[in-house]
Amino acid sequence: MTRPLWQIAAIRIVFFGLIAALAQMALVVADYYFNDEELGRLLIEQQVDQLGEGQVTNGSATRYALPDEMADLFAPGRGYFARVRTVDGTILFSACDAACEDHFLSRTVRPPDFWVRFIQPGKPLHVAGGGTVERDGQVLMVEFATVGDSEGLIWGVFWHEVLDHLVVPMSLLLLFAVGGAIVSIIAALRPVEAAAQAADNLDPLEVGEGLPTGTMPREISRLTGAVNRAFKRSGDLIRGQRMLTSAIAHEVRTPLAIIKLELSGIDSPKARKAEADVDELSDFVAQLTALARLEAINERQFQDTNLAQLCEDVVSAVAPWVLARGDTIAFEKDVEAMVLIIPSLIRDACRNLIENAVRHSPPGTEITVRVTGGPIISIIDRKRQADASMRPSDSLGIGLAIVERVLTLHGARLVQHRNATGMVASIHFNSEIPT
The missing domain is CATH 3.30.450.140 (PhoQ sensor domain)
Incomplete structure (x- = not known):
């Protein structure tokens, strides 16, 4: 672990001060001896x-x-x-x-x-x-x-002169020099410490005026200014990429809808397969659009929400689609948990995890959405039949990126683990609002 700057400066001042004291002592002894x-x-x-x-x-x-x-x-x-x-x-x-x-x-x-x-x-x-x-x-x-x-009484004379003319004044000098250096360095670095703490919470997309540089030493202020400019360029680049992704996704949606409409008029198994591929591509485009919209989120959209009620609504909404895929879905709750969230985003995250559980498991899988203390939302899939040919994916692709971004905005985290019967994906929230 690196030392603070004030400790480094104090150690070096004392070190060179002792060297100067030894040199001065040698001069004093030589002067009196001769x-x-x-x-x-x-x-x-x-x-x-x-x-x-x-x-x-x-x-x-x-x-x-x-x-x-x-x-x-x-x-x-x-x-x-x-x-x-x-x-x-x-x-x-x-x-x-x-x-x-x-x-x-x-x-x-x-x-x-x-x-x-x-x-x-x-x-x-x-x-x-x-x-x-x-x-x-x-x-x-x-x-x-x-x-x-x-x-050898003359050595007492030497010691008396060294004490009077060197040790006492040098000790005072070192005391005030080290103390003054420490106080000055700590005062000079106080705005740097504040800027470092601000940098931990700085969003490249919302830099604003950037890190404060007003009271910093000139050399550090120049470095901080360069960091602010780098953040601004990164933010501009990311915003440009988001805008391009959103524009592409928006432009692709209409041609996909036209393609699906044309395919619906063709009576052929190949047309049905193409329709399924178009649906997957449409879902992917929708996820890209949702990912781009996440950057427009602000604090005013957070609401006190009952997680159990939200998850029950999600299960009701996706149940027809899950049943149509040959699986089953159920909802369970252990507590009534109130949390400060953006309901639409958590709803989309739960839907993503449920759809992933369905897509990456064999037909006949039991899906359970459970709300427990913590608060925690768990999406559990249990396979009725073992199928060695099915290997659940470790990644949700763009869906995982959306879920992780949503949870980051909420200060939550996603925990996944596989057991003998299937997969459990849990969303852990950091706080609960008392009801």
């Missing part, structure tokens, strides 16, 4: 802020406790040193001993708000620095130094 001065400054800033979190103020008294996450950092021999003191020079914390004098400013000097100096150039970093931290009105002088950076 800039020792900036990297050293950021490392000192980060460590000064973390060390400053250990300040505890109780009234006018200031105490200091090293944060738990930094407790192991200043163990002897690891190459990290720190000192925290007040403005007047009182030392609150020291993890450097003699190294303090080598790496930090003298206690007698009031340091600037922030300072950095490199003990040794290159990597791993050998840098010292410090800055002031103010909390609750109390100012502390915090100093930090690293010789070799054995714990």
Whole structure:
């Protein structure tokens, strides 16, 4: 199953956004990695802020406790040193001993708000620095130094910079880009979805203005316009074919009537056979005319109709013809079913199915027309004698085309199945009107 366009666009935006993020991350890391001065400054800033979190103020008294996450950092021999003191020079914390004098400013000097100096150039970093931290009105002088950076603290600097300058802004960008793309695509395709639903119900013979194109994107609007023009050409072609078929059928009826009249005056078995052939041809022409008339049907012709009464009338009308062919016909009903139909069309469809049952079964066949719940009209033929030479046809020809077209107009369907005794053709309607 194909994905919706908004999903495809969202996946591709996220995919290329991640590629751009990875490329940007590589640039950020490379930029900071080869800039020792900036990297050293950021490392000192980060460590000064973390060390400053250990300040505890109780009234006018200031105490200091090293944060738990930094407790192991200043163990002897690891190459990290720190000192925290007040403005007047009182030392609150020291993890450097003699190294303090080598790496930090003298206690007698009031340091600037922030300072950095490199003990040794290159990597791993050998840098010292410090800055002031103010909390609750109390100012502390915090100093930090690293010789070799054995714990790789610079990677924390990299992650902090990537998070601040890449992850957060890129996430917002992707969120709004994907969200905006999805909303825009859904809004742009809403008229396309409406046009697709309208196309399912579009009749080539009744196109009208065709599919709406007013609010569609220009490219899709052009495609929809081409579809509308194709529908119009198809409708014109079908209407022309229907008109030609109707005209031919109308013109042929008169010559056939004249031929039959002439044959009736000839006393010969061959004339009678020719008369039967002319009758079949006349029936075929009548069916062509009926098929052409179906295209003129409209909703105002539908009526609430009792199916049982309609089928009983059909059986009464065709009974003489069925009996003359040597068969029998009966009507049965289980329910009084009311449906919204065009009575004349359903009547013709039932007549077609009855005539087919008679024509495609041996003499002596019992024909039963039954109305059951559903509602369903069933035409059942039961042969009294088995005749291996008779093979019922699977097709009603033009009659089947008429029946299927009539049922399509009514939202009904034709179901046929053969059993040991004959054939059952059933018309299944979708709805019943309560009586």
